[in-house]
Amino acid sequence: MGFLDILLGRTKPVAPDLDRLFGLPSAAVTLEAAAGFTPTGTGAVCFSTVEGAAFAEAHQEVRALLDADSERRNSPLPEQGRELGGGPPVELSRDEYGYSWLVSRRTPDDLPALVSDLHAVNSALEGSGFGPQLLCSVAGFRSAATGRDGGLRRLGLVYLYKRGTFYPFAPLAGAGRRRDNALELQVKAALADDLRIEQDLTRWFPIWGAPGL
Template sequence: MGLLDSILGRSRPVRPDLDRLFGLPAAALTLQAGTGFVPTGAGAVCFAAVEGGAFARLKGDVRDLLDVEASADPGPGAGAGPGASPVTYTSDAYGYTWLTVRRPAEDLITLVNDLHAVNALLEEAGFGPNLLCSLTAFHAPEGGAGSGTDRTRDLALVYLYKRGTFYPLCTLPDQHKRDNALELQVAGLLKNDLRIEEDLERWFPLWDAPGLAG
């Protein structure tokens, strides 16, 4: 950091550390033990899409990579039928693209490897500035630990690419409402497993995120 940055109180952006995603399987065990939430098998990468053939080809490369991995090792309990791709692309109301990957719920390690690979491919192709976040979805059985009521709730652990941090996002079904108390509980529970984002204003709601009821 330069002298002028120090005087003005500016800091350089944190260099993204994608390997922090590999902390998710251990965090999932802590989460299940403490709240009852378990993985759904769904994860997603959110990025700002750009026009052009290069980006379109890259999206195809990502799909091809994960399709090949799914064909080579579909894993037990895979939800997709024979020949089905584990990858889908959707757009939200703000124009961002969500690449969603679905794996067997019990195979979180493969899902995390997929998310890491997608982020790495986009980064290596020069689209790092377009990356916003990645998330891994969890759910609590109805009436189970962590739900707090007789309704199921959805939970995501969100990785902020440019911050290198995680935060929990818990949405209520069919509402644009969040369970903030549970989010704080989960953050405290996982502070030794993941680097939790300290700035609560950066715990964005992500209402259109795939796999969340909100």
């Protein structure tokens, strides 16, 4: 079963509810109290790669929308942004599987603004007719404590666009592609009252190489 099969499933999808993204800031408070994770300031929207003038125009619309945010222009960028020489309001990258990511970076203490960015990116692409290509959005988190692999613990809260649900993805550091399933289940239980958690664990797809994780 491929990436799209797992994300989209074989049943009729529910209508997307992007406003559920605004539950992330309150979930972050719970997550820090329960597991010691705090936002990284990086989030991204994943979609099946689109070529052509229509998408280029939609991408420019997204960049203009976020660039119009005066608070972003006047705020210091997180460390990742400084390493990129300041960076554009939203970066476009492509992973090894051929999927595209529109990446937004904020200061780690400004998760509400990052969530607004993710909502705006999804809404702009949806409004431009690219809703069928939207797959998921992710907000990155990390913990100062080391995990069982000895590395810093990382976590992504993933929103499935066509399901309207969230799930945790916790990649382990080091060689190989492994995930911390115990941590993911811990986060699932902790955030049950904050987010609509995806109950079908087969849809908890590993987003290896996702920006910010």
